[in-house]
Structure formats: structure tokens, C-alpha cells
Amino acid sequence: MKLIEAIIKPFKLDEVKDALNEIGIEGITVSEVKGFGRQKGHTELYRGAEYVVDFIPKIKMEIAVSDDLVGKVVETIQNVAKTGRIGDGKIFIIPLEEAVRIRTGEKGSDAI
Amino acid sequence: MKLIEAIIKPFKLDEVKDALNEIGIEGITVSEVKGFGRQKGHTELYRGAEYVVDFIPKIKMEIAVSDDLVGKVVETIQNVAKTGRIGDGKIFIIPLEEAVRIRTGEKGSDAI
Amino acid sequence: MKLIEAIIKPFKLDEVKDALNEIGIEGITVSEVKGFGRQKGHTELYRGAEYVVDFIPKIKMEIAVSDDLVGKVVETIQNVAKTGRIGDGKIFIIPLEEAVRIRTGEKGSDAI
Amino acid sequence: PDEIRDRARAAFIGMAIGDALGATVEFMTTSEIASKYGTFKDIIGGGWLRLKPGQVTDDTQMALCIARAVVSRQTWALEAVADNFAAWLKSRPVDCGDTCRKGIRAYMLHGTLEMPLNEWDAGNGAAMRMLPVALYSLPDGELLRKYAVEQAHLTHNNPVSDAACICLGEMLHLAICGAEKSRLRRQADGLVARFPTFNFEPYRGLATGYVVDTMQTVFHWFFRGRSFEECLVGAVNQGADADTTGAICAMLAGAYYGMEGIPQRWLKKMDKGVITEIEIVTDKLLAASPLWRAF
Numbered sequence: 003m004k005l006i007e008a009i010i011k012p013f014k015l016d017e018v019k020d021a022l023n024e025i026g027i028e029g030i031t032v033s034e035v036k037g038f039g040r041q042k043g044h045t046e047l048y049r050g051a052e053y054v055v056d057f058i059p060k061i062k063m064e065i066a067v068s069d070d071l072v073g074k075v076v077e078t079i080q081n082v083a084k085t086g087r088i089g090d091g092k093i094f095i096i097p098l099e100e101a102v103r104i105r106t107g108e109k110g111s112d113a114i
Numbered sequence: 115m116k117l118i119e120a121i122i123k124p125f126k127l128d129e130v131k132d133a134l135n136e137i138g139i140e141g142i143t144v145s146e147v148k149g150f151g152r153q154k155g156h157t158e159l160y161r162g163a164e165y166v167v168d169f170i171p172k173i174k175m176e177i178a179v180s181d182d183l184v185g186k187v188v189e190t191i192q193n194v195a196k197t198g199r200i201g202d203g204k205i206f207i208i209p210l211e212e213a214v215r216i217r218t219g220e221k222g223s224d225a226i
Numbered sequence: 227m228k229l230i231e232a233i234i235k236p237f238k239l240d241e242v243k244d245a246l247n248e249i250g251i252e253g254i255t256v257s258e259v260k261g262f263g264r265q266k267g268h269t270e271l272y273r274g275a276e277y278v279v280d281f282i283p284k285i286k287m288e289i290a291v292s293d294d295l296v297g298k299v300v301e302t303i304q305n306v307a308k309t310g311r312i313g314d315g316k317i318f319i320i321p322l323e324e325a326v327r328i329r330t331g332e333k334g335s336d337a338i
Numbered sequence: 339p340d341e342i343r344d345r346a347r348a349a350f351i352g353m354a355i356g357d358a359l360g361a362t363v364e365f366m367t368t369s370e371i372a373s374k375y376g377t378f379k380d381i382i383g384g385g386w387l388r389l390k391p392g393q394v395t396d397d398t399q400m401a402l403c404i405a406r407a408v409v410s411r412q413t414w415a416l417e418a419v420a421d422n423f424a425a426w427l428k429s430r431p432v433d434c435g436d437t438c439r440k441g442i443r444a445y446m447l448h449g450t451l452e453m454p455l456n457e458w459d460a461g462n463g464a465a466m467r468m469l470p471v472a473l474y475s476l477p478d479g480e481l482l483r484k485y486a487v488e489q490a491h492l493t494h495n496n497p498v499s500d501a502a503c504i505c506l507g508e509m510l511h512l513a514i515c516g517a518e519k520s521r522l523r524r525q526a527d528g529l530v531a532r533f534p535t536f537n538f539e540p541y542r543g544l545a546t547g548y549v550v551d552t553m554q555t556v557f558h559w560f561f562r563g564r565s566f567e568e569c570l571v572g573a574v575n576q577g578a579d580a581d582t583t584g585a586i587c588a589m590l591a592g593a594y595y596g597m598e599g600i601p602q603r604w605l606k607k608m609d610k611g612v613i614t615e616i617e618i619v620t621d622k623l624l625a626a627s628p629l630w631r632a633f
């Protein structure tokens with residue numbers, strides 16, 4: 003199993019979620035984060051307010067998937083989250099040694 | 115060492131923290147996250163407008179532990195965080211190659 | 227590649243960022259988190275307000291780096307984030323199996 | 339014959355009613371239901387899925403997926419069933435079980451038509467979809483067994499689940515063809531003889547999604563109740579996986595007691611579109627079955 007962590011532009015969240023839904027993926031954990039990178043924070047319009055900040059709001063998605071799904075999930079996120087402009091973000095693949103579904107105690111691929 | 119990441123229902127945080135303290139675990143890093151899964155968000159009335167809140171607020175706990183404590187920590191979280199109702203959450207076990215205590219420079223199990 | 231996760235005192239963020247920029251590291255993802263540990267949350271001054279809470283606000287930095295930079299990055303964070311007082315935080319090193327730059331599709335070290 | 343058609347319709351409509359009724363109290367305990375409703379016996383929607391009154395869930399919807407596939411192809415076509423499951427999943431249904439989702443996803447991504455044998459996949463997700471399989475194969479037991487296992491393995495490949503599916507299908511055949519309850523009881527006893535884990539006497543009151551608990555609840559209330567309403571109310575008031583125990587108990591009770599056994603107050607509350615489609619598809623399934631084609 004792998005834990006896929008994707009840092010994306012916030013307005014792309016719904017689109018990425020929909021695309022993952024099309025391949026049967028529903029379980030995602032999302033956090034609001036601040037991005038520093040090549041895309042500089044200057045004044046940016048975000049939720050109707052002008053930010054003079056040195057970071058850019060990003061969305062981080064965490065998706066635990068079984069190994070056989072990794073390729074498809076990465077491809078899906080990359081195709082949909084991409085705008086071609088700086089700041090589109092990253093996809094990180096982290097090894098996931100074990101997963102447990104708290105409600106049932108199920109482990110492994112049955113847990114995610 | 116492992117980095118244990120647990121996604122739980124927010125009202126369970128104090129209970130889980132207390133149970134972990136009972137087994138000698140004190141260091142935890144907590145974030146507020148948004149959960150998407152089988153448990154759905156809904157429409158909420160807020161200031162007279164209907165919001166489709168399609169996520170469920172969750173709490174993410176990150177706990178770095180030495181290998182010998184992993185089983186006990188997972189078991190503790192799972193027993194305490196469980197309600198048996200959909201949306202109880204997940205426990206992920208991620209390999210932790212190195213840990214450093216910033217204050218002292220200590221490494222490995224002494225750092226966590 | 228590794229994913230370096232650092233939990234630090236919030237006021238240290240700018241200093242750590244500047245130090246990382248000095249060694250050529252620009253890409254960082256930052257989240258606001260709550261810390262529980264040896265440093266007890268009681269009343270603490272945070273953004274001008276006194277908190278009576280059992281957690282301490284911390285900053286989490288995530289930095290994906292190629293293997294050859296890991297030592298330097300860890301050393302830099304540890305030197306700059308340290309105050310010598312309890313609560314300085316942790317640095318965790320997590321294996322990063324793959325990284326993708328969403329904008330270009332680049333993989334591996336070229337992606338970060 | 340009209341009686342067969344009547345009982346077949348009552349089985350499918352009954353299933354939808356059981357689903358909609360039980361969904362309100364899904365995941366509740368018997369004491370929670372008792373303190374909130376006394377005896378829960380009216381279709382009011384709500385529940386953890388926030389349903390409208392008379393709205394059905396994945397139980398009825400997956401059964402309709404199978405029915406539509408068979409009717410449109412006029413032959414048993416596992417791929418058509420899988421395609422319908424996939425289209426249904428993409429349509430963001432109100433709920434989908436974890437094991438069903440995993441199997442449908444395997445089909446969407448890899449074309450998998452049979453999940454690997456799994457000793458843990460003994461949930462009730464395959465059994466709850468048995469009715470259209472029983473109707474289409476009526477009254478051929480061999481055909482029933484073949485179709486039952488094939489459709490089940492799209493998501494659940496497990497001997498306990500297979501046994502439950504087949505027994506349920508056999509009981510549906512018997513009931514629709516007019517058998518007495520004592521004959522149906524012998525069929526259930528046969529399952530218990532081969533798989534003692536299904537023993538429901540004494541009834542332990544477990545009604546979870548584990549197919550053994552589900553079938554114990556279904557059998558206990560089907561054989562104890564003396565009317566469609568008694569059977570279904572008994573089953574759903576056990577709580578836990580109430581929409582599914584309700585749906586399965588009601589498909590048996592509907593097949594046994596016929597349309598006249600179904601309370602009007604429940605039928606009126608149901609989603610009209612769903613009931614209309616059920617009536618149409620039930621006739622078509624029967625028309626395509628060996629029983630009809632023999633005439």
C-alpha cells in the first residue's frame with residue numbers, strides 16, 4: 003500500500019475529487035496548507051480578499067491506496083490538477099506499511 | 115521507528131490522548147483536517163444560506179514511536195476511537211527512518 | 227528522496243525558511259498544527275492572545291529533498307529552530323518513493 | 339400464472355420497502371430504537387444517510403442493476419451486470435458498502451469479473467442482490483446456483499456468502515411457486531445442517547452486515563412473523579444492518595404473502611419511480627425465465 007500525498011491549487015480540489023470518484027475512489031483526507039516555492043506569494047486574490055503574503059494557499063490531499071491503484075491515481079491527479087502554470091504542485095508517494103479501519107479493525111487493503 | 119498517523123472523529127481526541135498518556139505516550143502532533151469517505155457531509159444552514167458542506171471535520175494525530183510500542187499504540191487508538199459507526203477513521207503506519215529532537219540534537223528513539 | 231517533516235515553534239518559521247533558501251531549498255509546504263508533549267500548554271501568549279489550552283501551536287514544515295541534501299537540510303533546521311528550551315520540536319525523515327511535479331510531469335529529483 | 343407474477347412483484351416491491359424502512363434505523367441498537375420510536379414501523383426516511391421517506395439505498399439499487407442487465411441482454415451477461423454496477427457507482431449513489439466498492443473498482447480498473455477468494459468477505463452485499471437472479475432463473479435450481487455464485491463473486495468470493503445466496507435463492511423459488519412455510523423452513527434447516535454457523539435457534543439478536551448474522555435475523559423473523567408486516571417490523575427493530583436485513587426478510591415475506599400482504603401505508607410512501615421500474619422489470623424477468631418460456 004502507499005500513502006499518496008498531493009499538494010494542489012485549492013480551486014482544483016473538486017475537480018480532482020470528481021475524477022477520483024470516477025475510478026471508484028472516495029476516501030480522501032484533506033488539509034489546508036501554505037505553499038512556498040517557485041510560485042511567489044505577492045498579492046493574490048483568494049476567497050475574494052487580496053493577500054500580500056509570501057505564501058500561496060494550497061490544498062493537501064492524502065489518499066491511502068493499494069499498490070495496484072497507485073499508477074492510475076497518480077495519473078488522474080496529475081492530469082486534472084495541472085494548469086501548466088507555476089504552482090500546480092506535487093505528488094508524493096510514501097510507503098504505507100499497514101492500515102487499519104478503526105470501525106471494524108480490518109487491516110491492509112480491506113482497511114482502505 | 116514508525117510514524118503513526120490516525121484520522122479520528124474530533125470528539126474522540128481527548129479520550130485517545132488520555133489513553134495514550136496512560137501507556138506513557140505524551141508527544142503527539144495534531145491537525146484539523148477534512149474527511150471525505152463513506153460518511154457524507156450535508157447541507158447546512160449558515161447565515162440564511164444553504165451550504166453544501168460535503169466533508170466531515172476529522173482530527174489527524176501524528177505520533178512517532180519506537181518499533182516496540184507500535185502494536186500497543188495502534189491497539190489503544192483503535193479501541194478508544196471506535197464507535198462502530200461509519201466514519202470512525204483510519205490508522206496508517208509509515209516507516210520513520212530518523213528522528214531528531216531539535217532542542218538537544220538527540221536522534222532515534224531518544225528523540226521521540 | 228526523503229520527505230523531511232519538521233515540527234517547530236511558529237516564531238521560528240521565517241528564520242528557518244531563510245536559512246533553507248540560503249542553501250538553495252525553496253519548496254516547502256507548511257501547516258499549522260497543535261503540539262502535545264513535554265512542553266505543557268497552560269497559558270501561553272500566541273499572536274497577542276493568552277491561551278489556556280492543553281496544546282501549544284506549532285508549525286509543521288514538509289520538505290521533499292533528494293538524498294544528498296538530507297544531512298544539510300536537517301542540520302540547518304536543527305541549528306536555526308533550536309532555542310534550547312522545551313518544545314523546540316522534532317525533525318522526522320520519511321522515505322519518499324516517488325515525486326511528481328504536476329505542472330510538467332517530471333519525476334524524481336527533477337520534481338522537487 | 340397470475341399468482342406467480344403477484345408473488346414475484348411482492349418480493350421485489352417488498353425488498354424496496356424493507357430497504358427504505360430499515361434504512362432509518364441502520365446502525366442503531368435495539369435499545370436506541372426502542373427509546374426513540376418504541377416499535378419502529380413507519381417509513382419516515384432520515385437515518386444516517388438523511389434519506390427522504392420512501393427512498394431506497396444500495397440494496398435495491400444494486401438489485402435493479404442486475405435486473406436491467408439481464409433484461410436488456412435477454413441472457414445472463416456478467417459483464418453487463420458489472421457495467422451497470424460501475425455506472426451506478428459513478429453516479430454517486432447514496433451509499434455503497436466497502437466490499438462492493440472494492441469489487442466494482444477492480445472491474446472498472448482491471449476488468450476483473452471475479453474477486454479472489456477471501457475468508458473475510460462474508461458480508462451480506464451479494465445476498466442482498468439475489469432476488470433478480472432468483473426471478474430470472476425460476477424455477478431452475480442449477481441455473482440459480484450458477485448465476486448466484488457468478489454475480490456474488492463480482493464483489494464477494496466467500497463460501498459462507500455463496501451458501502447464503504444459494505439458499506436464499508432456493509427459498510425465493512419455493513415461495514414464489516407457492517410452497518408452504520414449513521417447506522421453506524426445511525430449506526433453511528438444510529443450510530444450517532451444512533453450515534452450522536447459520537443456526538438461528540436460539541436467536542442471538544445479532545443483525546450486523548456479516549452474512550451469518552444477517553441470515554439468522556432474516557430466518558428468525560421470517561419464520562416467527564405471521565404476516566409481511568410482522569416479519570419486516572421484527573427484522574428492522576433488531577437495528578444494526580437494518581436496511582439489508584429488512585430488504586432480505588421482506589423479499590422472502592413478499593414472495594410468501596404476495597401483494598395483499600403488503601401494507602398500503604408503506605407502499606404509498608415509496609418512491610414512485612422505483613416502484614414503477616420494479617413492476618416493469620419484474621414482469622420482464624419472469625417473461626425471460628425458464629418457467630415462462632416453457633409455456
Ligand SMILES: Nc1ncnc2c1ncn2[C@@H]1O[C@H](COP(=O)(O)OP(=O)(O)O)[C@@H](O)[C@H]1O
Binds near residue numbers: 042058289290
Ligand atoms: N520540495 C518540496 N517539498 C514540499 N513541498 C513542495 C516542494 N516544492 C514545492 N512544494 C509545494 O508545491 C507548491 C508548488 O511549487 P512551486 O515551486 O511553486 O511550483 P511547481 O510545482 O509548478 O514547480 C508549493 O507552493 C509547495 O506547497
Ligand SMILES: Nc1ncnc2c1ncn2[C@@H]1O[C@H](COP(=O)(O)OP(=O)(O)O)[C@@H](O)[C@H]1O
Binds near residue numbers: 030121153
Ligand atoms: N483511502 C483513504 N485515504 C486517506 N484517508 C481516508 C481514506 N479513506 C477514508 N479516509 C479518512 O477516514 C475517514 C472515515 O472514512 P469513511 O469511509 O467515512 O468511514 P470508515 O472509516 O468508518 O470506513 C474519512 O472521512 C477520511 O478522512
Ligand SMILES: Nc1ncnc2c1ncn2[C@@H]1O[C@H](COP(=O)(O)OP(=O)(O)O)[C@@H](O)[C@H]1O
Binds near residue numbers: 141143179263311313
Ligand atoms: N512522538 C512524537 N510524535 C509526533 N510529534 C511529537 C512527538 N513528540 C513531540 N512531538 C511534537 O513536538 C513538539 C515538542 O515536543 P516537546 O515534548 O514539548 O518538547 P521537546 O521536543 O523540546 O522535547 C510537541 O508539541 C509535538 O508537536
Ligand SMILES: [Mg+2]
Binds near residue numbers: 395396397433581582
Ligand atoms: Mg443500504
Ligand SMILES: [Mg+2]
Binds near residue numbers: 364579580581
Ligand atoms: Mg445495509
